[in-house]
Amino acid sequence: MKKLFLFTLLTFCSVYSFGQSKNIVKFQAEIANRNGDVIYIKDNKNKTIKEIKINDKDIFKDAVEIEKEDFYVFFDGTEYTQLFLKNGYDIKLKMDAKKFDESIVYTGNGAAENNYLAQSVIKEGQITPEKLVALNEDEFKKMTEDKKLTEETFLDKSKLDKTFVEIQKKNIAMNIKGLQRYYNESKAVQKLNNAVAPTFDYVNHKGGNTKLEELKGKYVYIDVWATWCGPCRGEIPFLQKVEEKYQGKNIEFVSISIDVQKDFEKWKKFVSDKQLGGTQLFADNNWNSDFVKNLGITGIPRFILIDPAGKIINADAQRPSSPELQEVFDKLLN
Template sequence: MKKLFLIALITFCSIYSFGQSKNVVIFQAEIANKNGDVIYIKDTKNKTIKEIKINNKGVFKDTFEIEKEDFYIFFDGVEYTQLFLKNGYNLKLKMDAKKFDESIVYTGKGSKENNYLAQSVIKEVQMAPEKLVALNEDEFKKMTDDKKLTEETFLDKSNLDKTFVEIQKKNISMNIKGLQRYYTESKAIQKLNNATAPTFNYVNHKGGTTKLEDFKGKYVYIDVWATWCGPCRREIPFLQKVEEKYHGKNIEFVSISIDVQKDFEKWTKFVSEKQLGGTQLFADNDWNSDFVKNLNITGIPRFILIDPNGKIVNADAERPSSPKLQEVFDKLLN
C-alpha cells in the first residue's frame, strides 16, 4: 500500500494560492545510490517545474522559483516523495535511494514540515493492507476515527507552518476517504474468492486468441497490467524469476494488458523487447473489459490466482515481489 493515496491527495488539496508573485527556494541534497542523474520537482498537476542534474557523487544544489507555497512532488525517475515549499525555504536533503522513504532526513529552513511529511509516509507504509481488511466495519471505523483525531491533534499542537497545517488537514481527510474506499473495495474483492472466475478471450502476443478455459487443469496466476504503469513494470523482474522457479509445474503465468487499443503496437513491441514470458494477452476494452470489471479491478498491477477447476483462489493475490507468493505456490504445487 506504499504511498497509495499520496499523489491523489496532493492533487485534490492544492487549493491555496497567495498571489501572483514568484517565490524563491533553495534546495540541495546528498543522495547515496542515486536512481538517476536528474531530479524532477513537479507541481500538484504533475507538471515538471524544475529539472535538477545530480553529479556523480549524488549531490546537487539549486535555486528556483515556485508560484505559491504548496505541496510539490520530488521524483527521481523511480521513486517519489512529497515536499512542502515556501518562499525563503533553504532545504537540505540527505538520503539513500535504496532505502528511499526510510532514509529521508531534511535540515535547514523548512525541514520541520518536510520531515513531518517523510515520517507520515513511513507510518502509512506500516499500515499493512491485510490487517486493515481483516477488521470488521466497527473496528475499521474506530481505527480511522482515532487516526484522524490523533493526526489533527498533533498538528494543532505543533509549531508547524500555518499554511502547511491547513493543507495537511485537508490531506488527512482525503487520506481517510482513500482508506475507506480501499477497505470497501477490498471487502468486495474478498467475496469473489471461491467463486467461478469470469472468463476472457483475448489476443495472444504469439498469435490468435486465448481464453481462460484453455488452462483448465492448471493453476493460473494472472497479472493485470499496462505498459504505462510504473509499479507494474517494477514487478516484471520478480515475475520472471517466479516463472523460472516454477517452470514445469502445474501453473500457467498469464499477463493481461489493459493498454488502450491505440497502444496495441506499443504493447507488442514492449513484450518483444523485454522478452516477457508466460502467456501475454491484450484485453479487448482496457478498463472496460468484462474480465476487469467483473473482478472489480480499479488499480493495477492486480494479480489473481485461479485453481485448476476455474475457481478463484485469491482475487487479490500476492505480488511477485512478495516472498509470501512463493509460500503460497509451494503449498499448492508441491
C-alpha cells in the first residue's frame, strides 16, 4: 500500500518556520541486510540534504542540519520512509532492509513521533486495493470517515509534538482525498471490463512494431511501466517467475514502457541488461499515448488482462507479486 499511495504519503504540509540560524538533528541507523553503504535524508522536494556513509562500526551516524521542524524522507538507495525532524532530536534507527517497513524501530529523542509514522505505513498496508475497490460508495464513505476520526482522536489524546500533530492532521486529510481519488478512478476502470480492449501499435525491443491485434487468439497480460518507477522495477522479479511458470501456455506477456522519448535508449539498455522476457514495447507518447489514456491509467505499474477475443477481462489486474494472479491464470489456462 505504501507504493500505491506514494503521492499521499509524501505530500507534506510545510507551513512552519522558526527563524533559527541552525537546526541540528543527530541521526544514527543500524541496518541489517543494508542495500548500500550510503543513506540519504531528503526534504519534501526530494532534495538530498544529507548523505551519511557507513562507518567502521557498520553504523550510519552523523548530524543533520535542517531548515525547520518538518517532515523529511529517509532513503536507503532502494526504499524510503517518512521522518519527522526537529532541532535537538537525537534519533536512533534499527531495521532490517529485507523487512523494511515492518522492522523499523526508533529510540531516543524524537522516537515517539517517528515510530508513529512507521506504524502508520503498516496500517495503510492493510487497506489493500482489492479491499478498497470491493466497497460500495456507502461502505467507502463510512470507512474513510471512521479512519479519519480514529486517527485524529488518537493524535488529540497523544503527547506527541504539537507541530507534528498539526502537520499530521493535514496529511490525514490529504491521504483521505488520495484514497477517494483512487477509489473513483478504480470504479471507473472496472466499467472497462468486458469491453473490447483499445489497440496499440508500438516499437518492439526486438525490432519492428507490434499491434495488439497480432496477439489475438492468446490471453494477453500487459504491464504498463517505466524505468524510473521503483514499484514497477520491484515487480520485475515476480513477473519473470510468472512468465517462467506459464511458458508454453496460451498467454503472451507484454510490457509497455511509458518512458519519455528521450529515454528510449535508456529503456533499450535496461531491457537488455535485465534480460527482460516477454514482448517489450515502447509507447509512442508516454502518458499521452492513446492506449494509456483510453484505459484511464494515471499510476503505474498497471496490469491489464485481455482474453483471446480481444476483450478486457480485468482492466486493473492483480500484480505479479500477488498470489491471486496465479490462481486466475490457473483457472484460465489449465
